[in-house]
Amino acid sequence: MSTPLVEARGIAKRYGPTVALANGRLTVRAGESHALVGRNGAGKSTLVTVLTGLQEPDAGTLLFDGEPAPPLGDREAWRAKVACVYQKPTVVPELTVAENLFINRQPEARRGFFSWKKLHTEATRLLDTWDIHVDPGARTADLKVEDRQMVEIARALSGGARFIVLDEPTAQLDNREIERLFARMRALQDSGVTFLFISHHLQEVYEVCQTVTVLRDARWITTAPVAELPRPALVEAMAGEAIAEQAAAAAEAVVEQHGVDAPVVLDVRGLTSDTYRDVDLTVRRGEVVGLAGSSGSGKIALAESLAGLHTPASGTARIDGAPLPFGDVSAALAAGVGCVPRDRHDQGLVTGMSIGDNATMSVLGRLGRYGFVGTDRKRSVARDLIERLDIHAEGPEQPVSDLSGGNAQKVVMARALASDPHLLVLINPTAGVDVKSKESLLRRVDHARDDGTAVLVVSDELDDLRRCDRVLVLFHGKVTAEHRAGWTDQSLIASIEGVDDE
Structure with a gap:
């Protein structure tokens, strides 16, 4: 078989006493869409930060095309190999599409002067090359979510990367927008782009991916062709229990x-x-x-x-x-x-506030008199909400930004229920x-x-x-x-x- 485009073996990462990843494994072959799935806290985000050169693992090996990954500080070399399109957009909304595509690396005209004309021309050429139908002069804030994602993908491709990590790309899309995104992904695959697709929506894995890797409890569980892994088996591998039957009942x-x-x-x-x-x-x-x-x-x-x-x-x-x-x-x-x-x-x-502050902000009037909020009362209410919603946290004072996506959403639900x-x-x-x-x-x-x-x-x-x-x-x-x-x-x-x- 051909050399994998990306191969990670035995990746481990700790943060003090916390084991974020104990045995991360991933083998992605060129031209495929490879799904990475697992519960929040399974180690997906940690593995992605290693794959994209944002942090160095404590142990393990990472190879691109059979060669060792670049040194952590060589950002140009990393940009030429891999890029990540995150669930939360990283484009600058008030800039145009062209400005976002070449941010911090604008093409220069003669004598070192900036050229708007050349910027627009280069952006048009890039978008045409990858058959991405977005107006380079449009303000990015005015684009649909799916088009902003395609701008981020185009920006990644312009740096030379042909391995793109998509982190929950469909979270804010409806069914028709998802179908269009998938059609664009397939077209880019045909042009030689490889995707690592991270999603909690398992039906999407079956629609757009050829291979799936499951992480659970910071460890690699399985890698299998999607066509050979029934959905109940995939859910059980992710959850470690037959949760599908519970949901159906x-x-x-x-x-x-x-x-x-x-x-x-x-x-x-x-x-x-x-x-x-x-x-x-x-x-x-x-x-x-x-x-x-x-x-x-x-x-x-x-x-x-x-x-x-x-x-x-x-x-x-x-x-x-x-x-x-x-x-x-x-x-x-x-x-x-x-x-x-x-x-x-x-x-x-x-995000700058604690779990307790976020969970109780809708009921502060009940927690004190004359505009003063009782600290003990607020902490007690927050602890009750954390217990009711089964929020996995150290306590009410923990920053909400530290939480996984699932636990963060439980905090939002807790606030809605608090009143x-x-x-x-x-x-x-x-x-x-x-x-x-x-x-x-x-x-x-x-x-x-x-x-x-x-x-x-x-x-x-x-x-x-x-x-x-x-x-x-x-x-x-x-x-x-x-x-x-x-x-x-x-x-x-x-x-x-x-x-x-x-």
Whole structure:
């Protein structure tokens, strides 16, 4: 067989007493898409920092094309071999596409002067070479998420790298955007680009990857052709237990139909904005209702309106019979709405604060009098939330930035639950978390239902929607279908895509 493009053997890394990686192994062959999967804390991020030259392992060997990796300080040599496109964009939003492509290495004209014309020409040539259809003069902040990712991939390719690490690239994309990203990945593979694909969405592994490597508990577990590894076996390798059966049983239990005769908590009538129109919906006490649809359906804007982030053009919403205020998050919170926003990085967490501060910031008024917050009271509430949500942390004082993705999302959920909301609005609640954290978060949805909370779940994940008593589908801004628990994937996807389910 040919020499692997990338080969890591026996990679180990410790941080004091913490073993981040004990036996990292990876063999990636040129031209393939290779999946790297595992629960949060399995060692994926540590292995990626070694693969990209951000840190040196304590032990082990890393080879590129059979040759030892460059010295850690030789950044040019590393850029020519590997690049990582992270879940959180690293482009500068206020710069143009061309400026981002050649940031810190702008092409010069004669006599050392900067040339805007040459910059634009070089950017156009680079984008055309890799068949990436993005306007080089466009402001990067105005691009769709998928196009920003392609700009980052193009920037990596311009440095000579043909091995690209994609870290949760689909976390903020809907189904159609994911399909377009995958089509672009396949085209780049045909042109000689190799991908290491990191994702918690296992269906994507089967759609776009040829090989998968599983890490668990900081160790290599298995590497296998995707076509030869059934999904239950892959989940079991990641979790170390048969968690798939637990999830299936929990989803099947929803068919019992909760909240059918319970009082209405949320009553929406004729709600209209520039992205959705004439929306009527109700959510009863102890009922979980899902919202599904493509990115242009208006489902996220609708949910964010109910959480106080936007003001609709017309229509009404009432919570427990009282008018729900729009355009004011604090007022919505006071009215009884708790929310897990769609992006924990930008909307859900204050990364410079502790777990306790993040988890309790929505209920500070309850923790003291006259504007003073009782430290002991806040710590006690935070500890209770950490225990309820099974957040793996040293304690309330630990910086939230230290947490894995799954535990960070649990902190966001904890804050939403801290106010004992009557209505819980969850937007992509399991995006970018591992299978075990995902199941833990969905169990909290089940518990909220059992406690009598009305829950609205907006998600592109079918596993999330399977926990709902009903799923409403928005198509071009209108509610076009309702599916009771027990729906089939085919029927729901047909509604989302606006086609008949034959």
